[in-house]
């Protein structure tokens with residue numbers, strides 16, 4: 001096959017109908033109210049609360065700052081926190097930026113989410129743990145019921161990094177509504193986005209109030225109430241979010257169809273290729289298309305073959321965060337093993353079927 005003129009990347013940003021976006025931008029022009037919780041941000045917050053059935057939600061400028069605001073609002077800054085090494089690096093850096101001491105808990109080898117069994121082992125031994133930050137990796141659900149039980153038993157806070165989970169539901173409820181708080185990312189590469197952006201979902205008016213204050217320098221008018229930072233979302237970003245939000249159900253439908261197509265074309269279940277095991281009761285959002293090879297050697301051989309054809313997958317999430325240069329003396333053997341053999345294939349809602357076919361053929365030929 002000849003090399004493609006256009007490279008294929010792991011994803012392609014989804015854009016709403018241009019007229020719809022421009023109409024909202026034109027309203028921003030007319031008002032000349034560009035940021036500081038303008039009407040589009042207020043409207044988007046309202047619509048997200050409705051969509052997620054969550055009363056206490058704040059928008060913010062990105063998911064990373066959302067994590068940092070939530071860490072502070074739950075009083076976890078500077079504390080010892082359990083988290084997963086199988087995630088995007090932002091989960092870890094947000095914790096460390098807030099002065100937390102991260103302790104890694106290995107993952108469940110099937111769900112690829114932080115293991116509740118191993119979490120409890122550490123909690124039972126270490127009284128200093130103040131909270132846990134598990135990740136709903138790829139939009140799959142962590143064992144939220146088991147973690148909630150551990151939260152009660154050990155009196156610790158649970159903050160979910162739900163950056164991948166927009167649109168995923170567990171037992172009929174948005175996955176973003178579990179835990180003491182959760183954050184989502186609305187970065188351009190995510191399933192739903194505001195170009196850059198994110199949100200925090202809390203469960204009390206007090207925490208929401210704190211988040212609001214932290215997001216805007218810690219003051220309300222002339223009243224200076226606490227330390228704060230700038231994590232506000234702009235009206236231009238909210239315009240993108242408002243234009244795209246109604247399309248989310250259709251986008252997830254298309255993702256489901258394309259994922260089924262990949263499953264069939266790759267003969268998943270009839271060869272060495274595996275997928276993560278998704279939680280019972282989960283309505284998955286199909287945020288990514290990860291496949292797990294039997295060895296890193298097999299992954300590298302196939303990734304190279306795809307790159308030769310101008311097709312660029314991503315090794316989400318490699319390496320295991322236990323290997324970061326600023327992490328000392330931690331290990332997580334299951335994560336380190338899986339991270340070395342998992343690959344996210346190119347996947348976006350209006351991906352042409354012939355690219356899925358081409359990728360599948362290259363993979364099957366090289367297995």
Ligand SMILES: *Cc1c(COP(=O)(O)O)cnc(C)c1O
Nearest residue numbers: 062063064088090091163185187
């Ligand atoms: C994308 C992502 C983030 C960070 O979100 P930004 O909006 O890019 O700051 C955090 N955690 C995970 C797991 C992510 O994938």
